[in-house]
Amino acid sequence: MTASATTHPVLAPVVLPPISKEDNVSKAPAPRQTKSRDPERTRAAILRAATAEITAKGLNGARVDTIAKRSGVNKRMLYHYFGNKQGLYLSVLEETYAAIRTAEIELNLEALDPPAAMRKLVLFTWQYFIDHPEFLSLLGTENLNRAVYLKKSKRIRHLHAPLVGIISNLLKRGARQGLFRAGIDPVDLYITIAALGFFYMANRHTLSTIFGRDLNAKPRLVQRGKHIVDVVMTYLEPAEKR
Amino acid sequence: MTASATTHPVLAPVVLPPISKEDNVSKAPAPRQTKSRDPERTRAAILRAATAEITAKGLNGARVDTIAKRSGVNKRMLYHYFGNKQGLYLSVLEETYAAIRTAEIELNLEALDPPAAMRKLVLFTWQYFIDHPEFLSLLGTENLNRAVYLKKSKRIRHLHAPLVGIISNLLKRGARQGLFRAGIDPVDLYITIAALGFFYMANRHTLSTIFGRDLNAKPRLVQRGKHIVDVVMTYLEPAEKR
Amino acid sequence: MTASATTHPVLAPVVLPPISKEDNVSKAPAPRQTKSRDPERTRAAILRAATAEITAKGLNGARVDTIAKRSGVNKRMLYHYFGNKQGLYLSVLEETYAAIRTAEIELNLEALDPPAAMRKLVLFTWQYFIDHPEFLSLLGTENLNRAVYLKKSKRIRHLHAPLVGIISNLLKRGARQGLFRAGIDPVDLYITIAALGFFYMANRHTLSTIFGRDLNAKPRLVQRGKHIVDVVMTYLEPAEKR
């Protein structure tokens, strides 16, 4: 069973709005705002610039000066609001995780029948990775650090209970209706769903090089989406159906 | 269909010998070798230390001084053999890629029937990721760099043709015998096989944190191996079988 | 000859009330005073916080932000009342010197017979150093600066004439009555009296460390007081008595 083309977000693009597009951050310094005195705005500007810089170059490669310049804010403010580079990084991490977890909840999967809900989740996840390379980069950076920053953040750990609950309910509903295999662990399944998209997108540069294919080409992205749905839905089919 | 326990490398540990174990690199400086005058040995020592340092901290986080100290070799030698830090990184990258590709070829998959060969490949890949965290780290680092170093290396690009050939042959043989679906692309399939293990292992630190599970625990690794085989083999089954 | 215990301020504690105890300055910001509009109070709060911060960390180590926070007063007020950090420091210096000189005059030494008056002065000085570590710190800081701030303050220089007068009278009275040696210079003597306590208290941290004794322990302080009185009174005895 495959995803129907009409609902496919890559073919019918931008079904799911990007939350914080990297593209919005221009390299040129923002026009001097002559003492804006708007703390929230300043904080947000720094965070936006930091996300772009850190996800592009990693925590070690990112330059505080560059972040300050891009955000159009005095460097000193960066320390005022975030303490130091690491504090800034932690905030970027928290915001970035919060964004995807919030978007997932807003999918409202409870309202759909289990297979449709599952396809929607799988495609959403895939599309999210396409739209948010910064999320992928950040995961890579954080894992290189053995998640030391993530472990410091209480906020992040509490973000994930809802996700597991949603998937768990979905699997139970599906199993009760005889549409899904029984006994599937929601965390295992989520890891598999994420894995199929993450590896492709996060490693698109090396994979494109070693396999001599442009994995970023739009048709390939569409095809990969179908493939992922295919793999997951096949796996979920109850045994008697096979 | 699941992997039989008797062939499972995690249960029957260390079926595949690690090629360049990170563990071998102690943090203490190597015993002074009093003018070793053994170029190959010096080169290898530098490379080993550099692999450990770079995969632990990324290219930007790695310190040239630390690499020199760990390898017990004078810093000047490092520049003598590898030109600069980037050259050293490139060599690390090449060696690391060569190791996995060589190991794959040595699996001798042509000698097995298609499903057995496929299971072997899937489990090998999974086990390799478990044994070689440095490979995962390097991929992460290199993708953060948008594969700029990889693209410079002619050596690496030529390493991958055999892999695609092997998988392609395997799929064709299986399809001819009615054991696999037809029309599966070998690159797509390899990406899926790698994805299912890579994401889990590369992101084990963040995933363990956000889901409150120790993904490094041995029983979970065994279970994940079975899950991956299950997903892949189910996907490969021909339609009429389902 | 030793000080009698009944008049000893350490044994009969808190004979002389502390004027600006460091202890009163809590590290937590003072409760927001919602637009106090009480200039004197504001000034005093700043001065108290500044004394604590500057004497704890020196002029260079003190932070204007910290002083503002501790005093519960806006930073701008600090500049309003004291001009700048140096002006604030100068005010702290003046207040601190004024406090000890005022307390000395209030001893009313003229009313006592010379030996009793001298013992009272010596013990007062010793006790004052115990109760006012901030005074010792400030002297240290100011001398590191070669007294440049002190020299700017007309107020401070005029504070000391009375002290010299009091000691001078005391010595003359004692010599006339045959109780003290003749020809002792009051400034020399005051420096000696202060020296015997100052060095012990100001350097108690280093001295405790290098000699492996806790010089801050109360019994030791009592004993040191006796020792100082002993040294001074022995020195003052007329030659024929020895």
Place this chain on the structure above:
Amino acid sequence: MTASATTHPVLAPVVLPPISKEDNVSKAPAPRQTKSRDPERTRAAILRAATAEITAKGLNGARVDTIAKRSGVNKRMLYHYFGNKQGLYLSVLEETYAAIRTAEIELNLEALDPPAAMRKLVLFTWQYFIDHPEFLSLLGTENLNRAVYLKKSKRIRHLHAPLVGIISNLLKRGARQGLFRAGIDPVDLYITIAALGFFYMANRHTLSTIFGRDLNAKPRLVQRGKHIVDVVMTYLEPAEKR
């Protein structure tokens, strides 16, 4: 009993050679030594410049750039040899303490009769404070820091046992011969000896200002030396003699 003028180090100047004169450190950068490659010399140059800068301005007031410039050494070397500013400060502290303790031992007090030995020690100490203002400054700085650096240094703590031993022996010898009071504690006495000179010299800037006397004037220094000897020797006389 007073010190005889003929042996007085201020009158017969420089009896005791200064160990590390601040004067030797010129403010102008040392002539570029074109890659001297003499580690000991480099280390010493940094230490000399650091001692001058830190004792003149305190730890917080001292500038790493200035130290580098004055020592004619690349700033980076400072971190190479001493880790950071605090490490450099600790080394300065250790060297400075070691210098006075070494000089004390070289007095060879055991060879003199007790009163002569005591006078020599008292005058040495006084003269040392005159010749080494950097020692006084450093004590002040360190006490402002509550001796946190000193406490870290094992080296310094072991330097002081000999000093206490020497004084202790001296007092015992003197008491046995009926020349000194019995029962005097060597640490108490040393603190008193040091106090009488330290306070005068360390606080000479403030004291000169508030008392309107130039305490740095040579005749006054001579007189103060006599006074200190007088105070100490009077105190040590056995009771029956008085």
Place this chain on the structure above:
DNA sequence: CATGAATGAGATTTCATTCAT
């Protein structure tokens, strides 16, 4: 009078690389 965000100058520290020995 009151607030605390914002600033610029300058502080400490880091690091890949070179070079005298």
Place this chain on the structure above:
DNA sequence: TATGAATGAAATCTCATTCAT
């Protein structure tokens, strides 16, 4: 070949002071 001291450029971070509100 081998050593590790030395370097310059640039990184992160600090701080007294000012200024819009």
